[in-house]
Each structure stands twice: as structure tokens, then as C-alpha cells.
Amino acid sequence: MAYSDKVLDHYENPRNVGSFDKDDNAVGTGMVGAPACGDVMKLQIKVSDEGVIEDAKFKTYGCGSAIASSSLLTEWVKGKTLAQASEIKNTEIAEELALPPVKVHCSVLAEDAIKAAVEDYNSKKGVVAEGS
Amino acid sequence: MSNKEKVPVYLDYAATTPADPRVAEKMMACLTMDGDFGNPASRSHVFGWKADEDVKQAREYVAALVNADPREIVWTSGATESDNLAIKGVAHFYQKKGKHIITCKTEHKAVLDTCRQLEREGYEVTYLEVENSGLLDMKALEDAIRDDTILISIMHVNNETGVVQDVAAIGELARSKGVVFHCDAAQSAGKVEIDLEKMKVDLMSFSGHKTYGPKGIGALYVRRKPRIRIEAQMHGGGHERGMRSGTLAVHQIVGMGEAFRIAKEEMADESARLLALRERLLNGFSDMEEIYVNGDLSHHVPGILNISFNFVEGESLIMALKDIAVSSGSACTSASLEPSYVLRALGREDELAHSSIRFSLGRFTTEADVDYTIELVRQKVEKLRELSPLWEMYKDGVDLSKVQWAAH
Numbered sequence: 064m065a066y067s068d069k070v071l072d073h074y075e076n077p078r079n080v081g082s083f084d085k086d087d088n089a090v091g092t093g094m095v096g097a098p099a100c101g102d103v104m105k106l107q108i109k110v111s112d113e114g115v116i117e118d119a120k121f122k123t124y125g126c127g128s129a130i131a132s133s134s135l136l137t138e139w140v141k142g143k144t145l146a147q148a149s150e151i152k153n154t155e156i157a158e159e160l161a162l163p164p165v166k167v168h169c170s171v172l173a174e175d176a177i178k179a180a181v182e183d184y185n186s187k188k189g190v191v192a193e194g195s
Numbered sequence: 196m197s198n199k200e201k202v203p204v205y206l207d208y209a210a211t212t213p214a215d216p217r218v219a220e221k222m223m224a225c226l227t228m229d230g231d232f233g234n235p236a237s238r239s240h241v242f243g244w245k246a247d248e249d250v251k252q253a254r255e256y257v258a259a260l261v262n263a264d265p266r267e268i269v270w271t272s273g274a275t276e277s278d279n280l281a282i283k284g285v286a287h288f289y290q291k292k293g294k295h296i297i298t299c300k301t302e303h304k305a306v307l308d309t310c311r312q313l314e315r316e317g318y319e320v321t322y323l324e325v326e327n328s329g330l331l332d333m334k335a336l337e338d339a340i341r342d343d344t345i346l347i348s349i350m351h352v353n354n355e356t357g358v359v360q361d362v363a364a365i366g367e368l369a370r371s372k373g374v375v376f377h378c379d380a381a382q383s384a385g386k387v388e389i390d391l392e393k394m395k396v397d398l399m400s401f402s403g404h405k406t407y408g409p410k411g412i413g414a415l416y417v418r419r420k421p422r423i424r425i426e427a428q429m430h431g432g433g434h435e436r437g438m439r440s441g442t443l444a445v446h447q448i449v450g451m452g453e454a455f456r457i458a459k460e461e462m463a464d465e466s467a468r469l470l471a472l473r474e475r476l477l478n479g480f481s482d483m484e485e486i487y488v489n490g491d492l493s494h495h496v497p498g499i500l501n502i503s504f505n506f507v508e509g510e511s512l513i514m515a516l517k518d519i520a521v522s523s524g525s526a527c528t529s530a531s532l533e534p535s536y537v538l539r540a541l542g543r544e545d546e547l548a549h550s551s552i553r554f555s556l557g558r559f560t561t562e563a564d565v566d567y568t569i570e571l572v573r574q575k576v577e578k579l580r581e582l583s584p585l586w587e588m589y590k591d592g593v594d595l596s597k598v599q600w601a602a603h
Contacts, residue, residue, distance in 0.1 A: 097600035
């Protein structure tokens, strides 16, 4: 299969690979996909008190398009508010990376990952707020 | 000799082999006006006679490799056609005797899809499981045979794993039960010894291009004693004793003949050399964590090594290995997202099936190619594992089978 130059670039030089402490209250973690399906994405965001995503990291098990989708996503979410980040659509990712139809599910997974990370962060804040 | 860099390194000989230069040379002498371009069916002039001689010689070479009579060899367009001709040919000819066929889940699609077609025509097919080694359970095969069973179709060497079935034993069983036995030998001819005087195989499929011959040519062995009958699938002219009509492709046939002649001559040395190279390759990975060899190496063709690198997805690994030409057991490049049905049949979990790479070595593979491959694979697997959340969890001691995954 022919990959676009952007997929190849993200695949060969993935941005923001790594992990944050998932127990840190400023961190939201989204883990989506399943090994049996051939892809698992872990996206983590570090959020400021003002609700802005200051940093993001990812790890992905999956094909080149899945790795590129998550790498691109970490670049896009930095500096965005949680609300803005939640609005990122898989179609924008698929378009930016010129994903072929059989790989569109990789961008869907990326969208699911950021939504899950935001949700995780929000639920932590909820728990902390109740406890304090 | 040219010293240009041989990148990418070709390690996909199980998909196809390059034609041996000796084969290509023979083929070129059968195409042009100054060569043997005639139609072997032309009985009235020397052009036809010469072409017929060439075909006769090639038929002898193919028969000799498998210890058969040249009259038992029927030319086809390839192993897929041979499988179709054998299975449909027997099913249609013997349908009054019964309509039950036995095959196995790890067969090539040329066999499985042909059986599916026969099911649509009203036949009944049993698809046997294999053991985790990849080998067929002989007891299960025996139990599956019924009064109305007319055909058993089991491959010799599996194309994904390289596992060799005990064809001699299957032949004995089939003969004792009076069931016709077809064997797809596309991956085994010239790699594993085949002696059809001894093995009770009734029909055997061969391919030209898996054995350093050209693509577009194959053969079907059809036993004469006891005589096996098949119904033709291609009509018109009655070539090949009425079993497969169509003007013979002389250059292709000559190419396959030469390829099989060379295979007979060089098989012993080549197998030993390939086995040493495969062991070198496997040794190069042996100290890596979480790697799994697919298929039982003690019943195995020398040139194939199928390994799962756990926690790394096969397609991304193949992408990283762009300087070596290998294939993934995983079929996830298609829209299906389904991992290899062959590895699944061996009892491999989906994630290991998704993480598999088939290395297949051949005549032109060198030690330097293998060493380069080891270094590249090690480096890329390490890089992809750094990227893999599954590897991270494994390293943290998480039991991945206990994780509740969000399926999508």
C-alpha cells in the first residue's frame, strides 16, 4: 500500500512519544482499541488549571496509519482547551494524512482517544472536587 | 559481478521466486522465429515436431522430480488451476459415489474457495482443525471419513508456516478407505522429497514460479495406477488427454521443466544451505523477549520462518522493514482487519497472529542478507515496542488477557 508523505513522516519521526503518570490529577488518559483488532492507542494529556492542554503524549500499537493519526493528534491538541480538543473530528485527521478508505478507522480511533482522555481528566476532577 | 547494493533484500520466496537465469535462457529459445515457437499440436511440419519434443522433455523433467510417469503430468496455468481441476474434476466425476469432501482449515485459498464453490453446488465439505504444531491429527482425519467421502485434499507444505504434513501417512489412510487423495504441493516441489511411487497420492498440484520457473504455468499429477478419473474443467481440442484443453504454452512449459530439472539436481545441497541460513536467522532473534515461532520446526520446509513479535503490529513492522521484502501473516492490509486464518487455526491468539512476519529464504539468499535482516529487525522491533502501549503494560507486569478492551 502506498502511504502519503505525511503518514510516512509521522511514522518515521513520531512526535510526543511517551507516557505521563496516569495517577497525576492533571493528566487525562485515553486508551482505546483492542490487541485482537490490531490496534491500541494510548493518548495522554496534561491539563493546566485553566483547562488548557499543555502537553500530550501517545503510544500506539497498530499500523502506520494508526501511529501517524495519534502522532498528529498530539500535535493538534497542544494549546487547545478541553472543549476545543473534543471537537476534533476524525475526518480532519483522515484528510490531513490523506488516509485511504481502509485506514479511516485509524482516524476514528484517534478521535475516540482524545474524547476518552478528556473524559478521564474530567472524571478525575469530579472525584477530586467532591472529596475536597 | 556487479557490486551494487542489493536493497531491498528479497525474503519472500514463498510468494514467488525469480526465474533461475538458466530457466529464462531456455524460455527465450522458444519464442521467436529462430527458436522453437511452433505449436506442439501441429503434426504436419518440423516447427510443431520440435515444440512437441521440447514439451516432452519438460514433462519428463517434471515427472522425474517427483518420481512419476511423464504421462501422469497435465499442464495447467498454475497451482490454483491444478487445485481447481483436481477437486472439481474428482467431485464431478465421482458424484454418483458420494458428495462428501474432506480438507483442512490451513489449506491455501485455491483449495478452500474451490471447496466453497462445491458446497454451493450441493457437496458437503468437512474442514478439519490442525494441532498447534500445524500438523493434522490423523485420528481426526480417519474419523471424518464417511461412506460417501470421495476426496481428501490436504496440502504438503503450508505456505504461511512452512509446516510439512505427513503426506505418506495420509495417502495410506485414503487408499485403505478407497478415497481419492489430492495434495497441493505448490510449496514443496523441489524443497521436500516427493516420491509418487511410494506415496499414495492420487492427484498432486505443482507450480512453476515457486520453484524458480516462470509464473503462469503449473501441472497436475494424475495417477494412472490405480487410474484416477477427473472431469475436464476446460474444453476445446482435447489436449492433455482430454483433461485440459488449450494450446500448450511451450516457453512456459520449457521453463518449468528446466526449473524442475535444476531442482532435482540441486535440492539436497540447496536444502542444507537454506536450513543453515534459517537457523542463522532464528539464532539472530533467539535472545529477544516475547517472540514466538509459528509452526513446528521439526516438521518443516527449510526456507520458511514465521515469527510473531509480540506487542508489535505486523503491518507497521513490515513498513519499518522496507529494506527487506517480507510478508505479514496478517491480512490486515485488506479491509477485513482479520488476522491470518492459518495462524488462528494453529491456536494463536489474535494479537500474536497480528504480529507475525513470514521470512522465506531461497536460492539467491546470502549470509549477508540474513545478517542484515537480523540487525534491521532487531532495531525496528525495539523502536516499535518503545511506541507500543502493550509493551509498556507488559513491562509493568500487566496481564493483557485480563484487560477489558474497548472493542471498536
